[in-house]
Amino acid sequence: MTIQEVAVVGAGTMGHGIAQICAQAGLQVRLYDTKEEFVQTGLNRISNFLKKSIERKKMTEEESVEVLGRIKGTIHLDEAVRSADLVIEAIPENMNLKKEFFKGLLGKGKESALWASNTSTLSITEIASVTDRPDKFIGIHFFNPVQLMKPIEIIKGILTTDETVEAIRALTLQLQKTPIVVKDSPGFASTRLGVELFLEASRMVEEGVASIKDIDTGAKLFYGHKMGPFETCDLVGLDARLNNLKSLMESTGNPKWAPPLLLKQLVASSYLGDKPGSKGGYYAYFGITKD
Ligand SMILES: NC(=O)c1ccc[n+]([C@@H]2O[C@H](COP(=O)([O-])OP(=O)(O)OC[C@H]3O[C@@H](n4cnc5c(N)ncnc54)[C@H](O)[C@@H]3O)[C@@H](O)[C@H]2O)c1
Secondary structure: OOOEEEEEEEEOOOHHHHHHHHHHOOOEEEEOOOOHHHHHHHHHHHHHHHHHHHHHHOHHHHHHHHHHOOOOEEOOHHHHHHHEEEEEOOOOOOHHHHEEEEHHHOOOOOOOEEEOOOOOOOOOOHHOOOOOOHEEEEEEEEEOOOOOOOOOEOOOOOOHHHHHHHHHHHHHHHHOOOEEEEOOOOOOOOHHHHHHHHHHHHHHHHOOOOOHHHHHHHHHHHHOOOOOOHHHHHHHOHHHHHHHHHHHHHHHOOOHHHOOOHHHHHHHHOOOOOOOOOOOOOHHOOOOOOO
């Protein structure tokens, strides 16, 4: 199947970026959120990104106008999904919230539409279980910042068909990304690897082995990582990391995924990472300047 129109649900950190790259790839996009102000914030973030791209000569003014012209913001779900070939959900990482959203989507939009979640850890098979189309349900795990990060993890639920996987693989190539396909399992491949490194790095800080900056520098120089585990956590969001760990604990029952005490305390103290409305992340808390 060919995907020409996409509905993106949730205009936050991930949703606005997903909407932007879909529009840049020539797709028609509806960006849906629950309040006008949330939709507007998402649209503003897209405009600002495009303005910077023009300044850096990566895009012309005309191209930017065309991209924005392909994105329509809305607070009406019916309108958002009416003619969409694919619905991509990017609302907060909470199983009940996601299930409620997809239950509310039943009977709306095209029968042939594929439905997807951008979850980082939650079971695709379980979210799909509340829908009428587990064969057409899939995980499309974009990375942050969506506009710049190359990989996409495609997650195949136990009832997702190969046809659905192939349609999404083709879409990710159209978006100029590099897909990997993984089976539905807690933390998939990327989150599982990412949080493992973060947990070991947190234990090293607790034991006084090295500072967060030295650990980050080590990860970059020893292993060629682009960012260290704490820089990554600041970018991903401390609340998002905490949710990843809680969800891994819950789904596997394995105590090795227990969130570090400092992470829980920082989130409780409004250190949510480098994003609007947050005091910052690990670097801000320790008063360290990033390179
Ligand atoms: N932040 C990351 O680095 C990152 C990376 C990969 C995947 N993810 C995943 O992407 C998803 C979204 O994360 P985020 O960081 O963009 O969250 P966010 O909090 O920045 O944005 C979520 C948006 O969803 C909206 N929303 C909430 N309930 C809604 C509903 N019922 N209908 C429509 N909109 C609703 C909110 O108003 C908000 O604008 C999560 O599942 C997260 O795990 C996040």
